[in-house]
Amino acid sequence: MADPYQPRPPFAPWDRRELPGLFDVEESARRIGAYKWAEIKLFEALGGWVATVPELDVKMRLGTHCYKHAWHAELWHKRLPELREMNPDRLTKPANDAMVRFVEALTEPEVPERTIEKLVGVYRVFIPHFVAAYTFHKNNTSEITDAPTIRSLHFILQDEMDDWREGEMLLQSLIDTPEEVDRAAAHQARLEKLMVAAGGIAGPGTIGGSAIQAGGPNGSRTHAGGVA
């Protein structure tokens, strides 16, 4: 066995985590508040729809997925005070008015004949946008200073990918005719336009672009120990 008193590097050779990140504490909290609001809206919608869908397998999946998104909201709720937001309700809000309009349009279908529209809204628009927002956050936040957020993002992204797959398979099993393909596509396009207007779940800059404001050591990325 090696001498335990021999100096070793603080980062093992295989540990390539980096210190710089794109978000400072405030920006991270703002994004997480927007995520929490969106996850709440999603679990409310899924829960509300359970009684409105006649398909038994869809009914059970909506109930199961309802909890997963509530749990994501809970994770973000617990993270906010750790980011100096002692009143989590203050930041639990939509990124902008367009996001509110998106959720209103998402939850509009109610009658039992519109299961396809309900699932399209969740599994072809909302959840893919969650996956994008969370992936961008995970890949751009500081791997060392913001490790607790990254840990939550790992768990949540696993759920999102699983639910996305299940929802898409349910949709494929429900869409039988060219008319139903058109219905699904039309509803997806309508919601996607609203989401584009919102700029994504956390507003403009959700997945980067010119809207990202520098905040902290967030320029070019360097390996552990380096700050750009």
Next chain:
Amino acid sequence: MRKFFPVEELARDQRFHQITMKDRMADPRSALGTATGERQRSNRLVPSRPDASQAARALMHGIFVGEIQALEGAGRTCHDFRTQGDAARRAQDEAHGADVDDVDDAVPFALKLDMARQAWDEARHVEISVKLSDWMGSEIGEFAENTVLFQAACSTDPILRLAGVNRALEGLAIDVFTTMKEFGGLAGDPFLEFCEDWMLADEVTHVKMGSDWLRKVTEHDPDRRKKALEFQSVVDKLFSYGGTRSDSQESPIGLARRFRELAGFTDTEVEEIAEVSLAALDERKAAVARMQAAAAVEHTLATN
């Protein structure tokens, strides 16, 4: 999507047939027992009952549709009530004409998280009960669906809804699952016993959620607590209809006192439910006696 959802519009596929509580009780295949003349001293659901297989299948189908409605009820509670502090939802509700100053309409975030968790649990219970029904040899739609459970989940006051659903209804589920678990044990069906025990654990959790939230939310509002407990009592009586559940051996389902205690019921509350249940059983017996007397008179008149 509307804020509250009417029971008449619960979405089902074509296999389901919805009926009233009275209709269900009149079904001779129900767990309550066979025709009046064949009524035995003990009506408890045990394998030695001549109609045990059919009654157990009927009860399992009742559990299955009950779980669907419990899932729907928990889901609606996630949707129907505003989370405290949700300003955007408040504005939306106001735009749709709701009285946003009604403080009783907003619920704590943690309460909604509990309801979402319950929705997942109920979805699993639907999965379990549909597989158990298949295992027991019945199929979806073989028995009718009584939607009284969801009706209890239609209250517009979230605390009344919790009292009706989590304490009364899920309390009944504790009694039913305990009976079914015992039935599985007596019948030598470890599969049934195993599954019922898991569901029983979830139900105790759900009742405890209801007990905890009822106490917490109404801590400084004794009137609202009283109203909620009265509503619970009404639902308890409804679910004791015909004496289906009581301490008496004449009821197919017993009162699971120990598990109710674990779920947060006080001794006094358990005694109250026991009394209501026995009263319901006595009412049914009196009704049967009246029908028998009337039939005897008719028979006498017809033969003279």
